[in-house]
Amino acid sequence: MTTSAIKKYVVALDQGTTSSRTLIFDQSAHLIASIQQEFKQYYPAAGWVEHDAEEIWQSQLSTLKQALKHAEIDLSHIAAIGITNQRETTVIWDKNTGKPVYNAIVWQCRRSNELCQALKHAGHENEIKTRTGLVLDPYFSASKIKWILDNVDGIRARAERGELLFGTIDTWLLWQLTEGKVHVTDPTNASRTMLYNIHQQCWDKTLLALFDIPASLLPTVQPSSAIYGVTCLLNPEQPIPIAGMAGDQQAALFGQQCTDAGSVKNTYGTGCFMLMNTGKQAINSTKGLITTLAIGPDGGVCYALEGSVFMGGAVVQWLRDELGLIQHANETAQAAKSVSDNNGVYLVPAFTGLGAPYWQPDARGTLVGLSRGANRNHIIRAALEAIAYQSHEILTLMSQESGINLLELKVDGGAASNDFLLQFQSDISDITVLRPNQTESTALGAAFLAGLAVGFWPNSTALKHTLTIAQQFRPNISGSQRQTLLRGWRRAIEQTLAAI
Ligand SMILES: Nc1ncnc2c1ncn2[C@@H]1O[C@H](COP(=O)(O)OP(=O)(O)O)[C@@H](O)[C@H]1O
Ligand SMILES: O=P(O)(O)OC[C@H](O)CO
Numbered sequence: 001m002t003t004s005a006i007k008k009y010v011v012a013l014d015q016g017t018t019s020s021r022t023l024i025f026d027q028s029a030h031l032i033a034s035i036q037q038e039f040k041q042y043y044p045a046a047g048w049v050e051h052d053a054e055e056i057w058q059s060q061l062s063t064l065k066q067a068l069k070h071a072e073i074d075l076s077h078i079a080a081i082g083i084t085n086q087r088e089t090t091v092i093w094d095k096n097t098g099k100p101v102y103n104a105i106v107w108q109c110r111r112s113n114e115l116c117q118a119l120k121h122a123g124h125e126n127e128i129k130t131r132t133g134l135v136l137d138p139y140f141s142a143s144k145i146k147w148i149l150d151n152v153d154g155i156r157a158r159a160e161r162g163e164l165l166f167g168t169i170d171t172w173l174l175w176q177l178t179e180g181k182v183h184v185t186d187p188t189n190a191s192r193t194m195l196y197n198i199h200q201q202c203w204d205k206t207l208l209a210l211f212d213i214p215a216s217l218l219p220t221v222q223p224s225s226a227i228y229g230v231t232c233l234l235n236p237e238q239p240i241p242i243a244g245m246a247g248d249q250q251a252a253l254f255g256q257q258c259t260d261a262g263s264v265k266n267t268y269g270t271g272c273f274m275l276m277n278t279g280k281q282a283i284n285s286t287k288g289l290i291t292t293l294a295i296g297p298d299g300g301v302c303y304a305l306e307g308s309v310f311m312g313g314a315v316v317q318w319l320r321d322e323l324g325l326i327q328h329a330n331e332t333a334q335a336a337k338s339v340s341d342n343n344g345v346y347l348v349p350a351f352t353g354l355g356a357p358y359w360q361p362d363a364r365g366t367l368v369g370l371s372r373g374a375n376r377n378h379i380i381r382a383a384l385e386a387i388a389y390q391s392h393e394i395l396t397l398m399s400q401e402s403g404i405n406l407l408e409l410k411v412d413g414g415a416a417s418n419d420f421l422l423q424f425q426s427d428i429s430d431i432t433v434l435r436p437n438q439t440e441s442t443a444l445g446a447a448f449l450a451g452l453a454v455g456f457w458p459n460s461t462a463l464k465h466t467l468t469i470a471q472q473f474r475p476n477i478s479g480s481q482r483q484t485l486l487r488g489w490r491r492a493i494e495q496t497l498a499a500i
Contacts, residue, residue, distance in 0.1 A: 007079035012443035029466035033071035047110035050103035082244030082450030084251035085169035112143035133291030142194035178229035188250035191293035225299030244449025255445030268415035272312035288357025307356035307394030313415035333420040336381035344369035346492035412441035
């Protein structure tokens with residue numbers, strides 16, 4: 001028996017914005033264990049969001065240990081560990097002590113907006129977009145790194161002396177886990193920093209100069225499926241390879257095996273992130289989408305178009321926590337179905353501004369079309385419909401910019417369990433929506449990447465064989481009904497933009 005023959009499992013570390021999770025999969029991609037731990041969010045000023053990087057690491061390690069214990073798995077049966085992570089979130093730490101020099105600045109944090117505006121006014125927007133595929137926005141890492149270097153006492157000097165390291169969360173976790181403290185990221189995460197040239201596929205010296213960031217801070221970039229190092233933290237006698245890394249949305253794309261040009265997935269989590277694989281072609285969006293690096297069939301680099309909706313499933317949390325209209329998210333489908341239509345009510349949930357394709361950080365939420373007959377269920381319905389309308393706008397642009405008539409949309413994420421939402425998405429976008437058996441696509445993508453690197457799965461055909469579609473939602477409204485609904489949504493968006 002070969003060593004690989006006794007390997008039965010791959011572990012995925014899924015480090016998200018609000019929780020750290022560990023999931024264990026077997027060779028058929030069945031979920032064997034899943035442990036989740038939430039951690040604290042820090043809001044030190046309006047629009048600022050931070051995490052404690054140490055707490056992220058400790059919560060991640062704790063879920064790893066608990067998942068192994070819970071599933072009663074012998075370490076010798078683990079083929080590899082894969083990492084997937086909230087993207088863009090920025091950590092800088094001391095390479096000798098391992099201590100972060102400042103809290104992690106989270107992707108949602110707007111503190112570097114002024115810096116981005118200044119770069120915009122100085123005419124750098126196009127150059128940045130050409131090199132990185134990204135819209136000049138505080139969402140991405142570069143302006144966050146610069147903020148730390150410029151605002152935390154003594155940090156720039158220490159960075160210039162080569163004492164500090166930068167990483168997105170993948171890099172931070174890998175560094176913590178590995179023997180010899182490996183300082184590496186993968187192309188998908190690098191492509192979110194605004195410092196990586198997605199065409200030449202290297203750190204971009206012009207952008208490092210523009211943001212005034214020393215190159216010594218940066219990790220080495222290695223493929224998303226590769227053995228980066230081993231961890232001996234669980235048992236010094238049993239090193240386990242860390243063999244896959246990808247940003248969570250690209251991992252979900254790979255987990256759904258959207259590896260061919262033209263395949264699309266939408267993840268309905270806190271926000272909604274739609275990615276379309278565009279193969280070897282980097283499509284330069286002129287309509288507010290971004291171009292990003294993703295993963296091809298063999299784990300190598302390819303391009304994708306992405307549209308990020310900032311308020312997705314979170315709008316359901318708002319119904320629950322702020323309006324008190326529901327007690328549980330799973331009540332919403334029934335409530336929405338209990339009324340025959342939205343009664344003219346539209347909600348634009350721009351609570352933290354509008355993401356793609358508008359990129360309007362100052363927009364705020366709008367509820368329009370209220371009449372005397374509008375009730376709780378109409379508002380709940382409008383909230384779910386808003387998730388689908390926002391996703392629809394992105395899907396339409398992707399289709400226009402790629403020239404591909406999209407016929408299928410694969411979905412995953414917490415809110416993808418909502419049948420009303422998926423049926424409405426299918427109706428409004430005139431597309432077949434496919435919900436897989438395994439909706440843990442993000443973690444599965446990380447597991448696939450790690451498993452491929454160590455031969456646990458031999459190739460992409462083996463990965464595809466593990467996936468099945470659990471449910472399909474097909475369009476069930478007329479073209480004129482669709483046009484009427486979309487007109488109402490566009491009016492609501494116009495009102496939101498007019499109020500900025
Ligand atoms: N049945 C449901 N209907 C609508 N939204 C839901 C439902 N179940 C969960 N959600 C939403 O899904 C989100 C959580 O999904 P998840 O994929 O875990 O998100 P994230 O990875 O962004 O934390 C929450 O915002 C929650 O409100
Ligand atoms: O942690 P999530 O699932 O909300 O994902 C966050 C995204 O990666 C941000 O770009």
